Amino acid sequence: MNRSVGFIGVGNMGSAIIKGLAAQKLAVHGCDLDRAKIEALAAEVGLTPEASPKDVVRACRYVILAVKPQHLPAVLEDIAPKLTKKHCLLSIAAGVTQERLRSLSGGRCPVVRVMPNTPALVGAGVFALCFDDPALDDERRDFVRAMHAPLGQVHELPEKLFDAFTSVAGCGPAYVFYVMDAIVESGVNLGLTRAQSTQIVKALFSGSAKLAEESGLHLSELREMVSSPAGSTIRAIIHMERTAVRGNIIDAVGEAFDRNVELG
Numbered sequence: 001m002n003r004s005v006g007f008i009g010v011g012n013m014g015s016a017i018i019k020g021l022a023a024q025k026l027a028v029h030g031c032d033l034d035r036a037k038i039e040a041l042a043a044e045v046g047l048t049p050e051a052s053p054k055d056v057v058r059a060c061r062y063v064i065l066a067v068k069p070q071h072l073p074a075v076l077e078d079i080a081p082k083l084t085k086k087h088c089l090l091s092i093a094a095g096v097t098q099e100r101l102r103s104l105s106g107g108r109c110p111v112v113r114v115m116p117n118t119p120a121l122v123g124a125g126v127f128a129l130c131f132d133d134p135a136l137d138d139e140r141r142d143f144v145r146a147m148h149a150p151l152g153q154v155h156e157l158p159e160k161l162f163d164a165f166t167s168v169a170g171c172g173p174a175y176v177f178y179v180m181d182a183i184v185e186s187g188v189n190l191g192l193t194r195a196q197s198t199q200i201v202k203a204l205f206s207g208s209a210k211l212a213e214e215s216g217l218h219l220s221e222l223r224e225m226v227s228s229p230a231g232s233t234i235r236a237i238i239h240m241e242r243t244a245v246r247g248n249i250i251d252a253v254g255e256a257f258d259r260n261v262e263l264g
Contacts, residue, residue, distance in 0.1 A: 006060030
C-alpha cells in the first residue's frame, strides 16, 4: 500500500506532526493557503508541496485534515469526489465526530479521529486515536499508531471518551502553564527576579514530571515525601486544601468537559 501521508493545513500542530513523520523517513506532502509555510517545510524536512487539497488526495493514501473545525466541511466537500476506499482520512479538528466526518466524506473511505496536545510541538505530546470506524483494517491501524508514536504517548480510546481526553490532556497544557505562571509570580513577590523565578519554575516542573515518570511511586507518595511534619510544605498544602484548590481544579476540568460536549 502507498504509505505517503498528505496534510491539508500545516499550522502549528500539522507542522509538528509533519516533522515527526519526516524523521521517520516517510514521504510527506502538504498544502496550505500560506505558501510560505509550505516552502519553509519543504526546505526544512523535504515536504512535497501540493497546489490544492485535491492534489494531496491524488498523491497520498493517508490524508490528515489539519484545518480549523469551521473550515472542515468546505474542504471535505472539495475532496470527497477524489476519495476512494484505498484512502484513510485522519482529522485533528476538535469536536468533529467520526459520524460527521463519514457524512462529509460520503463514506468513501475509513476515518480516524486524532486528538493531540501542544507538547507534540517538542515531541512530548499525548495523542488519543479513535479507531471506531469498522472500515479500518489492521494495516491502517498499525500504520496510524506507528506514525504518532515518535511524537509522544498514544492512547487508543473510543469516541465516547474523546471529550474527557480533550478536557484533561488537550486543555491540560493551559492548566499547567497557568499554575507555573502563578508560582513564578509568587517567586517575584518573594524577591526573585522574574527571569530567575521563571527559570527555577520551569526546572521545577520538568524535574517533578521526570520524577513522577521514573520513580514508580504514586503521586500522593511523592507529595508526602516533601511534606515533613510541622514543616513549611505541609502548611502550604493544608492552605490549598482549606481553600479547595483541589476541588476547584476538578471543577475547572469539568467545565472544560461541559464546553467540549456543547461544541460537539
